Amino acid sequence: xxxxxxxxxxxxxxxxxxxxxxxxxxxxxxxxxxxxxxxxxxxxxxxxxxxxxxxxxxxxxxxxxxxxxxxxxxxxxxxxxxxxxxxxxxxxxxxxxxxxxxxxxxxxxxxxxxxxxxxxxxxxxxxxxxxxxxxxxxxxxxxxxxxxxxxxxxxxxxxxxxxxxxxxxxxxxxxxxxxxxxxxxxxxxxxxxxxxx
Ligand SMILES: Nc1nc2c(ncn2[C@@H]2O[C@H](COP(=O)(O)OP(=O)(O)OP(=O)(O)O)[C@@H](O)[C@H]2O)c(=O)[nH]1
Ligand SMILES: [Mg+2]
Numbered sequence: 001x002x003x004x005x006x007x008x009x010x011x012x013x014x015x016x017x018x019x020x021x022x023x024x025x026x027x028x029x030x031x032x033x034x035x036x037x038x039x040x041x042x043x044x045x046x047x048x049x050x051x052x053x054x055x056x057x058x059x060x061x062x063x064x065x066x067x068x069x070x071x072x073x074x075x076x077x078x079x080x081x082x083x084x085x086x087x088x089x090x091x092x093x094x095x096x097x098x099x100x101x102x103x104x105x106x107x108x109x110x111x112x113x114x115x116x117x118x119x120x121x122x123x124x125x126x127x128x129x130x131x132x133x134x135x136x137x138x139x140x141x142x143x144x145x146x147x148x149x150x151x152x153x154x155x156x157x158x159x160x161x162x163x164x165x166x167x168x169x170x171x172x173x174x175x176x177x178x179x180x181x182x183x184x185x186x187x188x189x190x191x192x193x194x195x196x197x
Contacts, residue, residue: 018188019086020181021104022073023129024113025121026092027062029141029171031073033113034089037177038075045071061117061143068093072103077178079185087181092125100128109188110136111181113171116146119157126158137165137184139177163187 009017022030035042046067073089090096090103104110110129114122122138129136138158140146149157151166160166165187169180 013082015082015084017084017086018109018185019088019107020184021107021110021129021134022087022089022113023100023104023110023125023136024092024141025115025118025125026068027065028092028113028115028122030089030092030113031067031069033111033139033141033169033171033177033180034073034075034087036172036174037077037181038087039078040076043072043074045069045073061115061145070096071099077181079182083185085181085185094124097128101132104129104132104134107132107134109184110134111184112136112138113141114138114158115141115143116149116154117143119154122158135188137167137180137187139171139180140166140168141171142168 011017022034024030031044031046035044047070049066049068069089069091071091073087075087075089077085077087079085088103088107090100110132112122112125112129126136126138138160140154154160155162155164155166158166165183167180167183169176171177
């Protein structure tokens, strides 16, 4: 079921407040992106990865990763004069699926992060986002050893609709991450969900 237009909120000044979910599999860079981009001190609910995580959370390709999100990330980004994005990063692990669903309620859209080293790991996030009826963009978070794939191949591998925005970003870089969100917002603003409001 598509997200309802009533999910949008306005201040008396006319400023539009929009909730965006940052989704993606374990370790793809969701917390990094929200932290890089937020204009207020971001809320992070990170826990140290303990020995209990070994064999549960796969650290391949994430040598510097010592924490994982167990609740949510939250940040805020103002775009232009009259649009404020509230960013909600949901946990990546499968065992937090219910937290993910609750986090996504009321969102207008989602930015789904993917890692070309582990593309198939994004399938579950894409399915969850689609099940929630959220419109989304996919952002490839480029790591140093990420293989390059031409856009048509990526679209085919992720089974993306032609209109779904697909961008590459560096989640650590504010400008790059903001551009990915701007592409998502542009898509949401021209999509049927808003036009029918
Ligand atoms: N080289 C590089 N490293 C990155 C990039 N984005 C994130 N990292 C690193 O990759 C690791 C994973 O990032 P997180 O932001 O914790 O990932 P997450 O998606 O929030 O992970 P979970 O909450 O555990 O699902 C961290 O050690 C980051 O420093 C990137 O664009 N390039
Ligand atoms: Mg995280």
